[in-house]
Amino acid sequence: MFRTLTMSAVCAALLSAGCGGGPRDAQAVLADVNEAMATEGLQSITYSGTAQTLDRAFLQTAVASPPWPMYDISNYSRTIDLTAPASRATGTMFHGGVFLRPPTEQPYEQQINADETAWNNQLEIWLTPWGFLRGAEMYGAEVGTAEMGEAAFTTLTWQSPESQTSPSGMRYTVTGYINDQNLVSRVETQVEHVMMGDLQVAANYSDYREMDGVMVPASMEQERAGGTSFTVAVESATANPADLTARLTPPPAEGNGGGGGGGGGRGGGPAPDPADLVRKVYDGVYLVGGGYEAMIVEFTDFVVVFEGGAQNENRGQQVLAATRATVPNKPIRYVVNSHFHSDHSSGLAAWAREGITILTHEENVPFAEMALSNPRTLLGEPTMDPTIEGVEDVMVIEDAMNRMEIVHIPNPHAEHLLGVYLPRHSHFHQADLTLFPDDPSPAHIAFAERVRELGMEFDTLTGVHPAPNPESDDDVLVALQQ
Ligand SMILES: [Zn+2]
Ligand SMILES: [Zn+2]
Numbered sequence: 001m002f003r004t005l006t007m008s009a010v011c012a013a014l015l016s017a018g019c020g021g022g023p024r025d026a027q028a029v030l031a032d033v034n035e036a037m038a039t040e041g042l043q044s045i046t047y048s049g050t051a052q053t054l055d056r057a058f059l060q061t062a063v064a065s066p067p068w069p070m071y072d073i074s075n076y077s078r079t080i081d082l083t084a085p086a087s088r089a090t091g092t093m094f095h096g097g098v099f100l101r102p103p104t105e106q107p108y109e110q111q112i113n114a115d116e117t118a119w120n121n122q123l124e125i126w127l128t129p130w131g132f133l134r135g136a137e138m139y140g141a142e143v144g145t146a147e148m149g150e151a152a153f154t155t156l157t158w159q160s161p162e163s164q165t166s167p168s169g170m171r172y173t174v175t176g177y178i179n180d181q182n183l184v185s186r187v188e189t190q191v192e193h194v195m196m197g198d199l200q201v202a203a204n205y206s207d208y209r210e211m212d213g214v215m216v217p218a219s220m221e222q223e224r225a226g227g228t229s230f231t232v233a234v235e236s237a238t239a240n241p242a243d244l245t246a247r248l249t250p251p252p253a254e255g256n257g258g259g260g261g262g263g264g265g266r267g268g269g270p271a272p273d274p275a276d277l278v279r280k281v282y283d284g285v286y287l288v289g290g291g292y293e294a295m296i297v298e299f300t301d302f303v304v305v306f307e308g309g310a311q312n313e314n315r316g317q318q319v320l321a322a323t324r325a326t327v328p329n330k331p332i333r334y335v336v337n338s339h340f341h342s343d344h345s346s347g348l349a350a351w352a353r354e355g356i357t358i359l360t361h362e363e364n365v366p367f368a369e370m371a372l373s374n375p376r377t378l379l380g381e382p383t384m385d386p387t388i389e390g391v392e393d394v395m396v397i398e399d400a401m402n403r404m405e406i407v408h409i410p411n412p413h414a415e416h417l418l419g420v421y422l423p424r425h426s427h428f429h430q431a432d433l434t435l436f437p438d439d440p441s442p443a444h445i446a447f448a449e450r451v452r453e454l455g456m457e458f459d460t461l462t463g464v465h466p467a468p469n470p471e472s473d474d475d476v477l478v479a480l481q482q
Contacts, residue, residue: 026141036182037215044081044244049235051076059342064367066227071095073108079247082134084114085125088248119172120191127203129184132176153177166192168380183208194346197374211237274322282425284402292464294319295429297404302333306420307464309348316347334359338431339414352386361416362390411446431464440479448479
């Protein structure tokens with residue numbers, strides 16, 4: 001299948017000029033690429049090596065903006081059936097999860113079945129060099145040119161079938177960059193995301209080597225929103241593995257979906273009256289139940305809502321409606337976002353769309369601006385123009401009615417996490433710092449250190465994740481004794 005330098009590869013050095021002098025059409029480009037990549041007869045492929053994936057997951061990392069921390073996957077092996085298409089990857093990884101427990105060995109698994117239709121998962125196949133070429137043959141590609149840095153590329157662009165569209169009804173677009181050796185250097189597409197709008201997912205391929213007669217990129221890198229989210233160093237590959245079915249079949253009672261990075265949901269189920277979800281805690285202070293618990297703090301001339309943008313679009317709208325029902329006739333000055341993790345930020349669009357200023361830690365502002373300003377064509381929504389302001393250390397909002405301190409709690413779960421301290425009510429409301437008193441994690445210990453450092457005193461601790469909490473700062477400070 002493999003030849004080092006073909007006539008068409010020489011012609012391709014002239015890029016789209018081709019050998020005949022005119023621009024190559026898509027079929028000619030595809031033929032040249034398939035020849036250079038030695039894909040003739042390739043129906044499936046297994047490749048193995050070592051991989052790296054995001055520490056935790058996309059939008060669950062310790063910092064918002066890339067580069068994001070990664071952890072290793074050993075014994076990584078992936079098999080792709082290009083005809084189904086279907087894919088299964090396995091490996092072994094060590095990690096401690098979002099609460100930073102001591103790392104334990106855990107299986108890595110990514111399963112994409114032949115009946116998978118969600119673009120967010122299926123794109124994992126189309127972004128591979130071979131999936132991309134198969135899609136270009138099936139769905140009809142258009143040829144173009146592009147430059148990246150110093151290099152010029154021929155591009156092939158194709159769209160998902162009419163039956164596979166985004167919420168707006170648009171088909172998904174896939175673009176591959178073909179280098180001057182007729183090898184696939186990069187493939188990119190976009191998928192809808194409730195916070196990030198048209199989220200770009202791309203894969204870069206380099207260091208092509210012949211493996212089992214096929215040209216395989218020894219270096220694979222996937223990016224989401226411009227940051228590296230997965231890498232593979234390929235050591236070996238097998239074309240058309242004989243045990244294909246076994247390689248694609250998960251063991252019994254397993255089968256976690258793969259894909260990573262969710263599009264976020266819009267929630268579901270019958271909607272309760274938002275006003276019924278609100279319970280008064282003190283004069284001018286309310287908690288909004290029915291999901292991640294938001295806190296409404298009322299001032300003489302305005303209100304501030306902490307964590308009104310969590311979970312999903314529906315929840316964001318629900319907390320917004322609950323706020324307006326509870327405190328009518330006062331403008332909402334800020335919705336505070338505790339941190340950028342997807343489950344705490346996927347409802348922010350509901351507030352941004354209303355022109356309400358989002359307050360988050362200043363280190364999270366650039367990422368939030370990028371995310372919420374992205375085009376939202378795949379969702380069928382207009383581009384937003386969000387107003388986002390940053391909190392540096394402690395921001396005090398105070399008048400005769402209330403005093404609210406928005407406090408930065410640096411900790412390894414999310415380095416730039418905000419909580420709410422209400423000194424007049426001896427109350428603290430936190431996100432993702434719900435305590436396990438007998439077994440404090442590094443994040444809880446960091447919280448306790450901050451409580452001691454700022455001398456915050458409270459009799460009541462509540463959580464965005466409702467859970468039985470210890471009642472006072474003394475209970476939090478116990479973490480420092482362990
Ligand atoms: Zn979190
Ligand atoms: Zn959380």
